[in-house]
Amino acid sequence: MARKKYAPWLAAIAVSVFAGMAWMLWPAAETEPPQWPDHEPTSSYSTLGRHWQQPVQTGSNANTLSATGVAPPNDLGNEDNAGASAASIDLDQLQHALAHIAVDEQGRLIFDEVALASLRRAFEQFSELSDPAMVTQLKRYVEAGLAGETGAQAAAMVGDYFRYREAKASAEALWEHQENPDPRQRLEQLAELRRQHLGPAVANQLYGGEQAHQRYLLALAELRRNPDLAETERQQLRAQLRSDLRDGKFLVDDRGTDAIRQLANDSQHWQEQGLTEDTRHYLQDQTLGLVSARSLATSQQQKNHWQQRYDQFSERRDTILLSGLTDPEKVRQIDQLLGNHFSGDELEAARTYLPPHMRQ
Template structure:
């Protein structure tokens, strides 16, 4: 039931129209393929919801008083406001979501595409029906896996409904551009979903959104010369490719400095693996600042001190493994437990391993 994961990735990541209603930005030339959007399936989970699903022994399949059906509704029924919800359709939509070795859902682009497919059949579901569907999902998957799946499903549907209502209001604001809409959508998402879970689901799509928006801004800037515009566009493509746009770097220069720091790490003779780890650590800390709602100036002061001591460790005459161990320990000195956890978990494991130049 795993399906074609690459096709799901493209549908999930490069479809801005699905995210924010009617506004859509596309570059004139094909987008660069980010290194973290690898077509290699080796790091992805082998277990899915489909492989662990056990048909619940419930009466939810009865349409009497539940609004839930156990078979695919007809086209006419699907268009009706009170259309019955097909349990088969829901189960099929969620089937490809991965499950890791700990029984946790893998919240990646596959999961996002799956939730979108589920929402298409559930957007008219009322609170009672949605609660029954969540119980059905929870009963079909054992333990915490079922609880996670039910919670994520409910949170995502509530977010999408809130987004639709918000977009109606945003359309009345003439001065609200694509960047502001994206920021508002992210804020709204975190009101209805766990912020860390939302980051894992949407990080890749948000990166593409930031790339497309920034590219249009560069092209429309009348103060740039042709050469300056080309340099800015090249830099944006590099930032997308490297993963720098996976996080919101507004208010910090940490992401901006990554390019020069990477050159410094290379001159030290650090391996590509260690350099990738350091880059992921930096991006994770920026993501944690955003997810935890940390005061920007306070975080920047702590990060500057952390960065200085990290450089001291990296320049010391230690083995590479010992440098990595000390740098990892250093995080706990300058960042809260919540920030360290978010920095470690803001992306699925397979993206962490693929995030390299």
């Protein structure tokens, strides 16, 4: 069940991931063109294009956002906007780029690989944009075209993505001057920037699959470079890496904790204990989610505290699993146990580590 669950997202993002690997192996900035997945958003969902109501604008450049900004719908053409510089954004292109982002029944955006490709395409036309005031006007335009929570969420997404791009550009400028850069360290620094500027949940939903493939490819490269391995051992380890990718273990950053490495032994013990397949997958997802939530810790002291709490939780979870209770009762007690060891923010991060569109 877990393997089937993760399988659909592997092919969907493989092309864009391989195209974007160069930035990790060399210090050049990310330059890959937006890659559109081969599938359409889930048919039960609507899209931003269907929700969009064109704001009423005036003036000869009503479809252009200038470097001095475009006012909200009723203020377009205001004299304060005169003298715009040559830098501008074609609003029709922006609207078209964002139109494919899916929206659920409650009007909330679905941050899947289509959303990520849409953002990349939308920002491609103004890659040099660095004026926060212009971004503010851009957000106001998006919010004016989309009603209610959908508009507010879409506008926030545009602003957050702009700030992330700015932070990413600054980080890449520093990386260019580093000698012998560590690709894995760069990847995790970039993942941290995404969590910081997009929020942990949105960052996971937009980039979780891509980051998983990048960690997998880096692990493969490290395996190939190891001169001490016999070919048979190398093939076995390569097969294990593929299995780990399918099982979602590369979706989280496991540096500094052995929880993921221990998961293989735990999974075998759970099977020997006679736990059902559903219960074993529940426990695996739980472990991966909790390790993902560890990223909320910003200091080594906080990371050490997380490890202490995780070890205590794991020990007490094992006690429950070894009891004679039914599997549903074990799950109920473990769910209750989680709240005794982890904060609400950590539990939310653990719950959302696997993007909804990957839960198939």
